[in-house]
Amino acid sequence: MIDLDDTDRDLLRALSRDATTSAGALGRRFGLSQPAAWRRIKRLEAAGIIAGRRVAVDRAALGFGVTVFLGIKLATKGRVSLEDFERAVTAIPEVQVVQHVLGLFDYRLRVVARDIADFERVLRRRIMTLPGVGQVEANVLLTEEALPGPLG
Known part of the structure; x- marks a missing residue:
C-alpha cells in the first residue's frame, strides 16, 4: 500500500x-x-488503487426500468453446489452483479429488467431454476445515489 x-x-x-x-x-x-x-x-x-475506469450506463435509457436486489439462500451447501450456482447465475444476462456474502443469504444479486412482468419472467424461468436455489428475497430499487466512499 x-x-x-x-x-x-x-x-x-x-x-x-x-x-x-x-x-x-x-x-x-x-x-x-x-x-x-x-x-x-x-x-x-x-499500486492497484485505481483498478480501472468504467462507463456509467443509464439502464432506464436502455429500457431496463426495474432493478431488483435478490438475496439467495442455497438449499444445499458444498463446494460443488456453489460452483454450479455461480457458473449458472453468471450466464443470465439480466444479472448484473453476483456477490457471495456472509449472513442470512449466501448470495446477493443485482438484476435488471424492463418492468415487473419482465422481472417475474426472469425470476421464474431463470433464477428459480438455478442449481441449489432455496430461499429467495427480493428488494426493488426505488432510488440510488452513488457516492465515492472513503478515500483515506
Whole structure:
C-alpha cells in the first residue's frame, strides 16, 4: 500500500466522479502540471488503487426500468453446489452483479429488467431454476445515489 497525500485523494475523488477527465484538466484544477497529474494517476494505477475506469450506463435509457436486489439462500451447501450456482447465475444476462456474502443469504444479486412482468419472467424461468436455489428475497430499487466512499 502506498501513502496517499491530499492531492492523491483529490485526484481519486475527481476521477471517481468522472473517469474521463484528462490529466491536463485535473492538473489545472489541483495546481499540478499535466505531466505531474499523469504521473500521479499512473502511480495510483500501478499500486492497484485505481483498478480501472468504467462507463456509467443509464439502464432506464436502455429500457431496463426495474432493478431488483435478490438475496439467495442455497438449499444445499458444498463446494460443488456453489460452483454450479455461480457458473449458472453468471450466464443470465439480466444479472448484473453476483456477490457471495456472509449472513442470512449466501448470495446477493443485482438484476435488471424492463418492468415487473419482465422481472417475474426472469425470476421464474431463470433464477428459480438455478442449481441449489432455496430461499429467495427480493428488494426493488426505488432510488440510488452513488457516492465515492472513503478515500483515506
